[in-house]
Amino acid sequence: MNLVREQIPVLGVDATPLTVGELIDVLAAFIDDxxxxxxxxxxxHSVTLTLSDSWFRELYExxxxxxxxxxxxxxxxGRGRKPRPESDASLMAYRLGSTDWIPAxxxxxGLERIAVLGAGQQANDGAVARLKTLIPGAKVVGMPGEAWNTAKEDDAVAWLQAFRPQMVLVGLGMPLQEAVLQRTLEALPPAVYCTVGGAIEQLAGIQRLAPRWLGRMGLEWAWRLMLHPRRVAYRVFGEPWVLLALLLRRRLGLRR
Structure with a gap:
């Protein structure tokens, strides 16, 4: 499949819009490669980091x-795409959170070896067990990511080098998971490295997923705010203003 980057209007960042089926085909090609x-x-959140941190932008690029x-x-x-998706339902098919595609x-x-890196011991164990049921016959191993530090990062690199997985689900939270990949990718064995945020806890059933109708309305932030107010409050109420300031500064800079 020819992967095409498309620009998101207003925000000035690029993405690779894919449905679940299309992503599975891409992952199959990556595994085969x-x-x-x-x-x-x-x-x-990632757009804000892309506009503010050069290392984060480099990883995404x-x-x-x-x-x-x-x-x-x-x-x-969807508004900027030509031709536009036929309906809201067809548009929603391109919104892929980690828990939308991991079950597929x-x-x-050919996917036979998977590593799960991140979350606490209980969540990591639960996610590993769930993946074993989703991918019968695959060898799935996990390493928790709590209390992350330099020593643990070195241990994770050595662990992955020994296991030689085909796919690694990295769920350390943003932007730590991206920073770890940026620092260690050259030392890691060949594999498909996927940043999955809180999906490890969700796979394990420890963190509840928002109802799908909330997702279709774009209100998952309200669900997360209700469940984890201290963790999510800044991203809901503070970070949008930071993003707005970054966009304004970028627009003024382009005009100059």
Whole structure:
């Protein structure tokens, strides 16, 4: 499949809009190829980091796939796309959070070794067990990511070098998971590295997913705010103003 980057109007960032089926085909090609690949996702938080941090922007620019993971980005892309998606339902097919495509990994031919990096011990164990049921016959191993530090990062690199996975789900939270990949990717064995945020806890059933109707309305932020007010409050109420300031500064700079 020819992967095409498309610009998101207003925000000035690029993404690789794919449906679940299209992504599975891409992952199958990556697994067959056997080289190092990265799959990341764009939401308003990642857009803010892309516009403010050069290292983060560099990782996204060199990633093989940048999924649309966020209703505002999806809507802006849909409005600017030619031809536009036929309906809201067809547009929503391009919004891919990690828990939208991970359950389909069992249909990726040749996927036999998966590493799960991140979350606490209980969540990591639960996600590993769930993946074993989703991908029968695959060897799935995990390493928790709590209390992350330099020593643990070195241990993770050595662990992955020994296991030689085909796919690694990196769920350390944004932007730590991206920083770890940026620092260590050259030392890591060839595999498809996917940043998945809180999906490890969600796969394990520890963190509840928002109802799908909330996702279709772009209100998942309200669900996360209700469940984790301290963790999410700044991203909901503070970060949008930071993003607005970055966009204004970028626009004024372009005009000059």
């Amino acid at each position: 056997g080289t190092t690949r990265t799959v990341v996702g764009h939401n308003l 060199r990633s093989d796939v940048v999924l649309l993971d966020g209703a505002p980005l999806l809507w802006l892309w 990994l069992g249909t990726v031919p």
